[in-house]
Amino acid sequence: MLSMKKFFVTTSLLLTSVSALAEMYWQADPNPPHFCMQNFNAYGPIYASRKEERTDFMVAELTGKPRCDIIHLQEVWNDSQINQVENGLKSLYTISSPNRQEKIGVMSLMMADMKKTETHDFNINSDGNILDRGREMFNVKKAFHVVQASMYGIDEDFYFMNTHLHPTSQAVRLTQIVDLLQWRLQNTDLKLLLSGDFNGDEHSLERSVIMSLLGVHDSLLETVGGTYPKGLCTYCAGNPLGWLLSDHILDYIFFSNVGRATTHLRAYDGEINLRGTPRKPLSDHFGLRVQFSVEPAQVQPVxxxxxxxxxxxxxxxxxxxxxxxxxxxxxxxxxxxxxxxxxxxxxxxxxxxxxxxxxxx
CATH class of the missing domain: 1.20.5 (Single alpha-helices involved in coiled-coils or other helix-helix interfaces)
Incomplete structure (x- = not known):
């Protein structure tokens, strides 16, 4: 009997030790999973100069380390430029190129499993001006492209939305934002990362509407402490390819924490990049790169x-x-x-x- 009692005591102690070790092993990682997202308007319309050269330099920068997990491009219009991007990056990224089927200019590249993709033209793409009539003649339009994707080491999927809003008409841009909102209202199960060229600067009604109605955060703003420093711009007066005489932020990576998963995204580092050189910029826009972490606790609305x-x-x-x-x-x-x-x-x-x-x- 004594030896049997000793066996049970020993076994109990052993199981307790194993349980304690398992608890230690499965303790939450103090460093939450993280990923990088890059946005860039590649400036590829028919009239743009040095497209092939600029695209080669862009691809070289995107393949350099550290690389971003997610890349959203806008204004990649023609097949030759699409081929340049795909041939230069297909060994590293899964690529979705809806711009091959329609002249919408957007493409998405991911070090991720693309589970589902969808593309939606905006219902209103013109306010009737002469430039819009020219775009309609060549079937050039604005749209948004959505990818549902999962990344290695992160236990939830995300929606990645890539878009480019109308260049000149505020009224058209507002209808396009309503289209984005209506899609989101039908797809609230996952967190959303929305990036692109929004053609509305940091003081615009459009940016305020996007943040208020879609319930998104401006990732770059959060990484610079809540106030944009003077001189920060993605469309800058000093860029020889640009058309504006003052500095503006027109490109954003927004994110929404609405979704089923009990986690929240946090933007912890951001930068303006993909500039090229002062005399040979890569585009009329600069790029935007943001690092995100997936934090374990969900923030509750107040x-x-x-x-x-x-x-x-x-x-x-x-x-x-x-x-x-x-x-x-x-x-x-x-x-x-x-x-x-x-x-x-x-x-x-x-x-x-x-x-x-x-x-x-």
Whole structure:
């Protein structure tokens, strides 16, 4: 009996030790998983100079270390430039090139498993001006491309949305933002990373609308302490390929923490890159590169913050409705009505948009 008792005691101690070791082994990694995302407008329209040379230099920089896991490109318009990008990067990245099927200019490259892709043309791509009529003649349009992807070492998928908004018309850009929002309201299960050339600078109504209605954070802004330093720009007056006489931020990587997973994204480092040289820039835009970590704890929305945001969102929706209501071209009236419906949901605190709005993290 004594030896049997000794056996049980020994076995119990052994199991306790194994359990303690297992607990130590499975303890949460103090360094959360992280990834890098790059956005760049490659400036590839037919009239742009030095496309082949600039694309070669861009590819060389993107293949250099440290590499980004996710790359979103805009303004890659023609087959020869698409071939340059694909041939230079296909050994490192899985590539989705919807710009081969339609003249939309966007392509996405990932060190990730692309589980699903979809592309949507914007419903309104023109305000009727002469440049838009020329684009329509050549079937050039703006769109957004979405990839659902998973990355090694991260236990959740993400939606990566790549877009390029209208270059000149604020009213058209506002309808396009509504299209982005309507897609998001149908796809709230995963966190969203939205990047591109938004043609609205850091002081614009469009940027405010995107952040307020889609519930996203401006990743670069968060990495520089919440205020953009003077002189920071992605479209800069000193760039010889540029068309503007002042500095602006037109390119962003936004992110939304709404989703099922009990984690949250944090942007912890960012930089303006892909500049080229002062005399030979890589594009009329500079690139944007941001490092993200996937933090283990989910942040909970605070009611008082939600209500402060509601006041801001209602003001922005009123401005949008006024701007869209002034447009005479077919289609804008429908968008003014959509905006009014969104405003009614926030005011009445009901509906899918209100539910999404109140879940912003």
């Amino acid at each position: 009611r008082s913050v939600i209500e402060d945001r509601r006041v801001e969102a209602l003001s922005l929706l009123t401005q949008m409705e006024t701007i869209l209501g002034k447009e005479k071209k077919k289609g804008f009236v429908e968008y003014a009505m959509k905006v009014r419906a969104l405003k009614n949901q926030l005011q009445n605190r009901q509906g899918d948009f209100n539910q999404y709005f109140e879940s912003y993290l």
